[in-house]
Amino acid sequence: MTTLAQIVQANREFVKEFAGQHLYETGHAISKFPNRHLAIFTCMDTRLVDFLEPAMGIKRGEVKIIKNAGNTITDPFASSIRSLLVAIFELGVKEIMVIGHLDCGMSHSNAEDLTKKMLMRGISADAIKMVEEELKIWLDHFHDPVENVKATVYKIRSNPLIPKDVPVHGLIFNPDNGVIEIIEDGYQLIERCS
Structure with missing residues (x-):
């Protein structure tokens, strides 16, 4: 089957x-409106499915969850940012959590290896050339999940389209035992910027 x-x-x-x-x-x-007024931006790793939310005490309908490979943002107007904008301005989100995780597969990826795999699967070199620089920015700069969370928090926090009164927190999740640690406290970031 x-x-x-x-x-x-x-x-x-x-x-x-x-x-x-x-x-x-x-x-x-x-409701489509998250009753905790929270958006979570996290990784698409399979180990987080049905594990991250319960580990946070979150139930269906309470938050907006946005996922991509490595919870990374490469462009100030990327789809993840657009999703956050809709969450904030259309769906009542008042707080954002960026949640990375230990042992992220993205920390072992690089543009050269991905390009080789794409070529082996029949993707044309011309098609790859269209995204070559983006692949390098995206894959070749992700080495440490904690540093990636810090960088992503900074990119969201400093984005001119994100309101300054929206706290952006950074957390790291252990997919083996469910432990969450705070990397960046968004409330303190707002206080420092005020």
Whole structure:
């Protein structure tokens, strides 16, 4: 059975529970507005799925979660920043947490190796040339998850489109035991900048 078929089968079993009822009738409906007014920008690592949120005491409907490889921002108007802008200005987010994690695969990646793998899979050299510099900026500067969190907090905090009254915190998560440590306290950052 293909992965797609497995997902569709699991979905059919899941929705049988509601037997045609609207989610509002079952008590499972959740607002699109995060009731904790919090956005989390984190990594797409599989070890964080169903682990990071419970480790933080977060439930469905409480936060906006934005993910990408290595929770990195390479451009002041990248999609992650655009998502944060929508979260702040349209969905009521008042606080941001950047959460990196130990043993991040991005710290072992580099542009040269990724380029070789892309070429081996049939991606044309001309197509790669279009993103070559971006790959170097993105992959070749990520060596330490803690330093990456600090850099990402700085990029969000200093972005002219992010309101100065929005605290941007930096945390590091251990995917082996669920421990979270504070790297940057956004409240203190606001005080220092005021």
